[in-house]
Amino acid sequence: MGPVFLTEESPTYGLVHSVSPMVSRIVAKNPSKFTYHGTGTYIIGDPAGSELAVIDPGPIDDAHLTALLDAIGGRTVSHILITHTHPDHSPAAKSLSEITSAPTYGFGRHPVAATESFEGSDGVKGDETEEKGDTEFIPDVEIGNGDVIVGEGFTFEALHTPGHISNHLCFSLEEEATLFTGDHVMGWSTTVIPAPDGNLSDYLTNLRRLLDRSELIYRPTHGPLIENPHPFVNSLIEHRERRTAEIVAALKNEPKTIKQLVTEIYSAVDKSLHKAAGGSVYAHLLDLARKGVVSAEPDLSMDAEWVVI
Ligand SMILES: [Zn+2]
Incomplete structure (x- = not known):
């Protein structure tokens, strides 16, 4: 819950x-x-x-x-x-x-x-x-x-x-x-x-x-x-630990952009909040990158494609 x-x-x-x-x-x-x-x-x-x-x-x-x-x-x-x-x-x-x-x-x-x-x-x-x-x-x-x-x-x-x-x-x-x-x-x-x-x-x-x-x-x-x-x-x-796990799971099989991740993970959330959700997903991805769990192409940015290492 x-x-x-x-x-x-x-x-x-x-x-x-x-x-x-x-x-x-x-x-x-x-x-x-x-x-x-x-x-x-x-x-x-x-x-x-x-x-x-x-x-x-x-x-x-x-x-x-x-x-x-x-x-x-x-x-x-x-x-x-x-x-x-x-x-x-x-x-x-x-x-x-x-x-x-x-x-x-x-x-x-x-x-x-x-x-x-x-x-x-x-x-x-x-x-x-x-x-x-x-x-x-x-x-x-x-x-x-x-x-x-x-x-x-x-x-x-x-x-x-x-x-x-x-x-x-x-x-x-x-x-x-x-x-x-x-x-x-x-x-x-x-x-x-x-x-x-x-x-x-x-x-x-x-x-x-x-x-x-x-x-x-x-x-x-x-x-x-x-x-x-x-x-x-x-x-x-x-809540944050679960979100991190969801993001890692969503990236397991293929690289995705933040937009794709938001559409997938926040499907039940009102679209007007998707921009802010993107910021939140980015915070999780940067944290995962610092820990060596994910990487991003071409760089660690909001427009990048992210993948589990
Ligand atoms: Zn404040």
């Missing part, structure tokens, strides 16, 4: 929702088949305190920024945390930081390889919103795996979780045993692994790492919270 995905009602855009004693969420109006209802920006703080952290301020969107500032009210933003530099996550950090004087925290700039995602491909394009990165974002404070961020009444541990993108971080909120998973783990959908910066092996390694941790709740940037997350994470791992 594949992963059992979650759904939620479309939220009222611009309205702040209290989702736990310490956490509120505002969803930006940037819905798409890759962002679900839109970017969920989280505001975290002790209700009795006066300081807040904000995770993923979101895209450039005046209405969203205004709603965010209204929700912050007279309190002080002490930290702006960025999970990664896709354009639905980090661009509003600049304005929010200027207005609130809060420093931004992130793994680093947008990776150069990620700007090459899906370029020059034969119609096998990825998500238009995931395609171009936020190359403007430079964190005031660079953080990495295991770094601890302490504010008034809240403590975060940063987890470096490359796979979806090499600068991806998750943030664990100690006080609520909650992991803010960005795009690494989403309840409503699988994540995309856009080549060449996205890396399936890293992604799987960083899914398995989560199984050794004790957070009880995940809050992704898109979609609803995930309770009892370990079975779901396991199902994501199994």
